[in-house]
Amino acid sequence: MSQGTIENFSALAAAIPNEIITHSLVTDVSLPGGKRLALLTLDNGLDHSKPTTLGPNTLIELHGVLTQQKARAAAGEIDALAVTGKPYFLVAGADLSGVKHLSSPEHGEAMATLGHAAYDLLADLGVPTFAFINGVALGGGLEIALACTYRTVSSGANGIGLPEAFIGLVPGWGGVYRLPRLTGPEAAMTVMIENPLNNNRSLNGVAAAKIGIADALFEPADFLERSLLWAGGVLDGSVEVARPHAVDPATDPEVAARWAAAATKARAFIEAKTSNAAPAPAKVIEAFEAGATISQAESAQLEIAALTELMQTNAFHNTVYAFLDLTQKRAKRPAGAPDAKLARPVTKIGVVGAGLMAGQLALLFAKNLKVPVVITDIDQARVEKGLAYIHGEVDKQLAKGRISPDAANRTKALVTGSATKDAFADADFVIEAVFEELAVKKQVFAEVEAVVSAECILATNTSSLSVTETGRDLKHPERLVGFHFFNPVALMPLLEIVRTEHTNEVAVATAFALGKALRKTSVLVKDEAAFVVNRILLRLMGEIANAFDQGTDPAVADNALRPMGLPMTPFTLLAMVGIPVAHHVSGSLNAVFGERFHVSKNQQVLIEHGIKSLWVPTADGGQEIPASTLELLEFGSNPSTADELLLRTQDALALEIGLMLAEGVVAGPEDIDLCMIMGAGWPMHMGGITPYLDQVGASERANGKKFHQK
């Protein structure tokens, strides 16, 4: 690329005025043996809490520096060039917070082209190039390394991968072309498809070396010294670089067959994981397949085209919103949370109940807070059973090697049981997890309040009852909060913290402090029935159940929402929640909100017959609703098509969320989205839900306006 061309990128650079530039700092190093290596350090001058990223200004600087080094190489001044990073990072990847502002296709295309221009220099510098992967190397960060002739990696490095399919892009700075040639097609599909779609997993240094991303692995204590010595060995021929995984699909028909098989397998994976609701993963496979038979330069053109297209998609912008603005930012600074300094120290916890939920809570508290936890129930036998469950769970983790024997002993010793609530006398926080019935919970809190101090925070784990009503007869209702976990408690990251009109700042602050210590994403919600996640899920399930009851074919009803890419279908979700629970909560919501929440007579029938799921697996691996089940049910004669049902559900969700925001259930649509991502696993390419509803027109149809005004 000529200097004239690089100037064309100034408009692109101007589009991201606040870029934190990662500089390209070059030092000449004399290697033992006498070779001269230009060592390029990528460094933004900030500490490890500010990862190095790649924006247009960064790439323009890198391009300029590499151009100079290419001239030096031609002049015989350097024998090699190596790229490494500041501590803990090679480069964390493209600057997403900047890239999301590239609104025009021209800017997107320029950004895609610029990366190739810079990386092509590394691939063709005239002398061998090395990447010393000292730490995080994601996306464009790893693609810098892939463009080099050789790579070393630190066994202490974490966060190595090509997560573009997760973000909504393709590894389009050469990664999709170069990676499979180094690792073989199967591992490349793992890195480019399976890992990104499995909660954005990445590799560590050992794994990266094992699959062939790097040619040598060195320990972190003297990683750079060993890497430089190794480079010297490669240059003088004393080190031989073996690449057992490397392949060439152009010349090896067997590899071409493996390539095709890997693509087929990855396609099936994408289908199962995302229902093909987002465009990026399929684009990755297209580029991967095309790359098998064309040159790198030809592939680059396809990659640039794919990147340009995908950077304009809603899925990409929604993912950046969900990933950066929600999970990285809002989750860490919850809206409406009081000053953390107000939180009371919690040195002992009480859990009322010794059932399954109570046991999960006690275990979570003991493991994460490492303070004594007392569980109580109405008799010693139930208490013993609860403790036995907890000890059993600890032993399971110990057997799997997840925790040490010392940690297991500690956790077990922290949890004790009692048949009387006197054991709560010195507790700072008591949570109830008893039967979901108002009178029972009120009785429990009356007994607890008789024992505990006036400051002890009380919490209810209710999912459907009014927290305000539960605390109606408390002497100190200001200390009561809702503390709503999701099942399974240990795995689901969301915690809805429910505030009533009486709850004081100290109680809310303490709840948030606990949520943080439990490593949950806490969202403050107002005490309205079913809070956020369950209200939205039940509204959705109600729409589908209603269509089913009215005669829609079950397969049509259950698959109508496939374009949303939800983690499971409504009927599967119904079976997982339990039909009786879902039916009960629907009834409660119907009582509060009216007919918006459909109460299915057919579900009542299923419950009466002890049927736990509509679908049952068939012998051929499919699923069906048995005739014996269908015979019990009654259907109307007003079936819907999938399209009608999708539209109706989108509108219902937009309406319900509009009402929730008007009621002040949460601070804004961002909290709704955060709840649905963390509490229900809704996909980031929908941005949770509200950006999607804006994009499909549901917000305007239902509420006359979008949730997010640009």
Added chain:
Amino acid sequence: MSPQSVNTRTSARQVRDVVFVDGVRTPFGKAGDKGIYHGTRADDLVVKCIRDLMRRNPSLPPERIDEVAIAATTQTGDQGLTIGRTAALLAGLPQSVPGFAIDRMCAGAMTAVTATAGSIAFGAYDVVIAGGVEHMGNHPMGAGADPNPRFLSERIVDPAALNMGNTAENLHDRFPAITKERADRYAVASQQKLAAAYIAGQIQPDLVPVAARRPGEGWDLHTADEPPRPGTTLESLAELRTPFRAHGRVTAGNSAGLNDGATAAILASADAAAELGLPVKMRLVSYAFAGVEPQVMGIGPVPSTEKALAQAGLGIEDIGLFEINEAFAVQVLSFLDHFGIDQEDPRVNRYGGAIAVGHPLASSGVRLMTQLARQFQEDPSVRYGLTTMCIGLGMGGTVIWENPNHADFGKDA
């Protein structure tokens, strides 16, 4: 698993021979914000030495190391937290390997060697790592120290003795025959000898390459010392100011600088070295420390050497090689004059000394030993050599070694 099980309760205890197996060091840097290690941690420097020692001696199973003794004069910050233990952990040695921190100012690493050597001889250890570090950029000399006011009020220590440059001027006062001209001449020779040793490749084999990153700059790789000024002349030294005394004699040119660096060595019982196939570069003959008036601390090597020679039953004439630390030229000259050795005697500091290469306080003792070991290898005609250094607050330390390459090695003298 080690030391080799000896029932020290019942069996007659025997003193065991201690050998110097191998020693390495980082290139030394200039302290301060212009130096190569500005932005580098002291503990990282030690760790690189330990790891290189382990790579150079692959037949040594890491779990056989019984102790890691690392010296540092200032034991806070990146030199704190019991640096022998932290360095062992950071170097990736097994958790079963213990470590400790040690301080005798400039003789820290030397004392790490003698303390662990004594324990090897006693039978407590088979194999140890001993070394030292001083990042004088991160830890300026005396920083954070709080001298007891009684030093002054009861005249226990002359206040001038707390400043090493002053003690060097005091030494010139005591020995008027040691002129500034002699000191400068000695310093020029030190620079020339080091430069020659570099050209002959006598220094580089025992240097550990260190990658370092100064704030705002990219990574660099250091494979040579930063302080040397090979072009130094008598004329250029004559122009330097005398910062400790107006019209004094001690200058930056005839003193060691303020430096950053680390050293480490492997010591073993002779039996363990044989068992593990470890090289024997030197055999420990004797060691001694001695105290002198703090205000002339530079004279310390004289009494410590006399003690060590007496213990060994040797005379100064038996010593074929001297590695004496050059904190100040005057201090080396006072030693040489005392023993009647010419300041240009080829037995003395063949590779030059701290005036040229630098003196990161607590690390220097092992540098002397590593260099002596290489000179033993080069010169089998020499049977005995000594390493000695002066120590702040008025002390000297001396270790006498025997050359295993000498024809009479292992035979009683």
